[in-house]
Amino acid sequence: MTVPARVQGRRILLIIQKLAERSGGAERVLVETANALARRGYQVEIVTCEYRGRPPFYPVVPGVILSNLRKPERSRWQRPVDRARRLVERAHDVPGLDRLAWLSRHGAFWRRLGTHIEATRPAAAVAFMPPAITALALARTTYPVRRVASMHNAPEQDFLNPSRWDPSRLDRRRRLELMSRMDRIAVLLPEYRDWYPPHLRRAVAVLPNAVTPVPLHLRAKPRDKVVLSVGRLASVKRHGLLIDAWTRLAPSFPDWELKIFGDGPLRSELQSRIDAAGLTTAHLMGHSGEIAEQYQSAAILAHPAEFEGFPLAVTEALASGLPVIGFADCSGLNRLVRDGENGVLLPDQGDRLDNLTTALGSLMADAPRREALGAAGPASVEPYAPEVILDQWEELLFGDDLPGLPDAGR
């Protein structure tokens, strides 16, 4: 795919509501995409709308401009106003107040974003995740900027799950309605495209996350007896289940360690669980800036998550030659991990704890099997090489044809 030379140097806005010190997968994809596009000669600006005036967790390269549409801190007079607004926002499902609550929550973002787009006139604007997509959809402009929605979850999680994003019914309805204002909708997997109604499907393009290949010499042999788990410490990742399985396995594998990397709201609860079970070989490691080294030296990635979009931890483990174990009904993961080829997919029927304990123990005890599964990992993520994915980004932003749409009724 070639993009005409004239598009190099065009201005691109990447929009996300919150980025300051956030270490999530979507934030990482946004920063890595911004960096890669800047290296290709585009003028890239990352636009946020948040009160925290802190830098992003993932570093941006020279050439990428960071713009926060809000002041870094609330002023004195804003605090009482914000308290009143929070009260209104609590009434998000009360008829009559729901629109006011919705406006209070989203109004500033889309109004400021519209002003900023008018001032900077980007050729394309990409919104990451629902709050930013709502703002981009509603931003008023006087010229035809290409609007792209970048989705980072299974669609039912983004559009139907009341515990994610704005919990109001009004927002859940509008979220989907506003997608019709997008010129392109980027989803991570082909099956996610099928979820969208026919009138939107036409705009949907499959754009997976990029996976950086790991050179052969960096893949450690022999690997340490470590089971790795990487992800935000939140209920959706099911770290508790993993710790319970480890409680059963630890006595049989005294020379093995469980290392859980990441941080999140369940940290203290998980630590209590480890302490209560008296586990000395299970550790919460917090964030690490050198997680790549862990993938290269550990023996297994355990990823018992409930659902995923396109799990970066799994792709990076596979690229590093690490076998992955996870549940067959976990979206995203079940597309990347092929049972018996590059990892183990656990059945979702029966007791999950039993299934996880049995399969993990079996893999820990079988070094030749781990090696065979790990060896197949790098090849399985080759289609997601950064240059390939970046070409697809360019086509999405500036090409006339949609990638990944063989016969979607275009």
Next chain:
Amino acid sequence: MQMKAMSHDLDVLIPHYRDPAGLRSSLDSITQQTWGGRIRVVVVDDGSPEESFAEAEVECEHFRALGRHDLVLLRNDRNLGRPRTRNRLIDAIQSPYVAWLDAGDIWYPEKLTRQFEHLANLCLNGRDPNRIWVTCAYDWSQADKTRTLTQDTRGDQLRSLLIGSNLRAYLWTLLGTAEAFRIAGRFDERLPRLQDLDYFINFVRAGGQISSPRGREGLCCYFKSHLGRNAAEIHACYKLILAKNAPALKRYPPSLASELHYKAARLASQFAKSNDRPYAATLFLLRGALGSPRHTARMVVGLARRRLKGAPAKPASLQQDAQS
């Protein structure tokens, strides 16, 4: 004429429009540089009339005939304006280092030598050359008067550029690597004036740093004229730059935004006054006063205090020029 890629050390980029005599001065100043590297000069003529272009061709041929450096002359089919011409110059970059010069302005012989030495020293001190632009002190020549102005690169460079008193956005002072110029992106084609300022702000906001060699002697000379410049256009350009960078301005106290909006009006007023439009000049000042009452009040109080103390009125600080 196309040169072989990467066969030179430095590209000197010159936009030209209807000023062959000025172009000759600029080319002569390049010839006189003491720096010994291989230079490729790229001149883009912005659709000058045939006669003027023919004279520019003669000057370019004369430069080539000296045999010291190479020169590429390109021409826009029609007058596209300074930003688009400068973008065409950016597209023509082939060498690892880049410097800019405007037809009519000149470099003194030591300019490149001093700037390359400074860049080398920065590299020795562990700085990344691909994030640095080297500027320099310069002579400001206006109405037969010349004074030397230094560039103060200390402190918050974004703020300094916006205020424009101690650090000014003049492209013809710059030397840097081609990669360092990539950071700033391209010139905004909606800015017929002040596109230098916008380009500098982009560079600093995108992680670039401006540095200047020590010393107070000017290394180049800018010949200044306010004549023929549209005050309303300058005002609109300044306002657009402030709008583009509104998110960056939010991190400063509101007094800065007030000062800058006042400055936009005052700058336009200066240009209107220079072009014998006193009525328009007064209107712009009034606009500035009404639009930025906070800053105007501070100015009036400061002026009154100085008067009461018997101190002479503060000389008007040299404002960011709208030469682009």
